[in-house]
């Protein structure tokens with residue numbers, strides 16, 4: 060397995076996080092936002108931003124996987140060795156107000172960008188590998204002006220990230236309500252531009268924020284994902300669902316806080332089903348178990364609570380039942396207190 064290009068990266072992530080299918084686009088956008096927030100904080104506080112940058116890129120890639128967008132193509136279409144606004148290899152937008160040196164119609168500009176993309180594509184067909192470092196180098200050349208901006212104010216970069224994210228979200232919102240047909244295609248194309256812009260800012264930030272200039276973004280990405288999921292070292296990821304939803308976003312969130320899903324009644328039913336499954340090993344509480352089972356399908360929280368209490372009492376008395384009963388008792392106590400604070404009675 061190699062991890063050189065954005066294409067490789069997107070594929071590797073799709074293989075590791077097969078279960079990202081369970082995430083909605085909205086959930087992925089929230090993760091992107093969460094990481095961007097911490098990234099901005101690390102920029103402002105001048106602390107290590109590496110992990111937030113790499114995670115931001117991986118959530119961006121997850122978004123692309125979800126929407127069937129080719130991230131590498133999106134970025135090369137948007138930045139075919141030139142700035143999409145002024146068309147220069149070294150952006151001059153600062154002095155031209157985002158316009159090319161010579162006056163060009165929008166159609167003509169699009170045509171020129173398309174030609175440059177074709178040129179780049181020809182080089183790729185002839186053996187040029189558009190590695191992540193190649194893309195990063197290209198963006199560094201186009202936006203060399205950013206080095207001065209970084210020295211002037213890093214806050215601009217945090218603000219730019221927020222702006223680009225707003226644009227991604229807006230395009231996605233429009234895409235969601237668009238009818239099939241040419242209009243939708245245009246919105247999808249614009250969404251790809253915004254995704255490419257976001258990646259460009261992330262890669263640019265890497266250049267300035269990273270302490271070790273010889274440590275490239277490509278190496279950082281490869282060292283994080285080449286051996287599978289960075290937490291369980293497997294491909295596909297074998298992390299528990301709670302761990303996955305917790306840690307992958309922010310290592311400080313404990314798995315326990317993500318133990319229960321969003322719909323409390325459904326979650327209560329799921330937890331009870333698990334408890335009933337465990338209980339089959341304990342004939343001593345068979346009666347209490349069948350009482351619980353009888354109310355589990357159409358759950359009335361009060362009813363459930365009283366059955367759980369009865370079950371717990373019986374388990375406490377039957378302490379000769381050993382480890383299973385103790386751990387089950389603990390789970391039931393947890394569930395009782397969770398129902399108390401999460402399920403409306």
Ligand SMILES: [Zn+2]
Nearest residue numbers: 142145150152
């Ligand atoms: Zn420009």
Ligand SMILES: [Zn+2]
Nearest residue numbers: 288291296298
């Ligand atoms: Zn994992």
